[in-house]
Amino acid sequence: MLHLSFEQTEIVKVSIMKKDIDNKLKSKNIKPTAMRELVLQVLTEQKTAISLPELEQKFEKADKATLYRTLKTFQENKLIHAIEDGSGSVKYALCQEACDCQPEDLHVHFLCTNCNQTFCLNDIPVPTINLPSSFSLESVNMVVKGICSNCKK
């Protein structure tokens, strides 16, 4: 009896998660598919940005082209953003709810030189860059390097 009710609770928990994932996809005008749900699930579980090789490893059994397409769709629909932190591979992180991936939405990234993790410093906007008048700004990639709070302990 006890065992049964435990299993039921687990099922409820999983379905709520799936509902959250689907709602998140729909809020960014992305049609939920099994692959998209899985990729978003993995991205949601990350506390720091995840690199493409790490993602490829997690989706070893899936078709690579499908994974790349999924990431491209997520990026185009402003669900995730790509980070070039100079570590050699592109990393991805979820966007904030209201993010439109415009220069005014951009935040500073922090690369820990000890654990190589990249953090989204969502509360720190990138400073305004005053470009010469004939230049127009499209994007800013600001990476601050140092030791993260986990490594400092």
Ligand SMILES: [Zn+2]
């Ligand atoms: Zn964004």
Ligand SMILES: [Zn+2]
């Ligand atoms: Zn660290």
Ligand SMILES: [Zn+2]
């Ligand atoms: Zn970020």
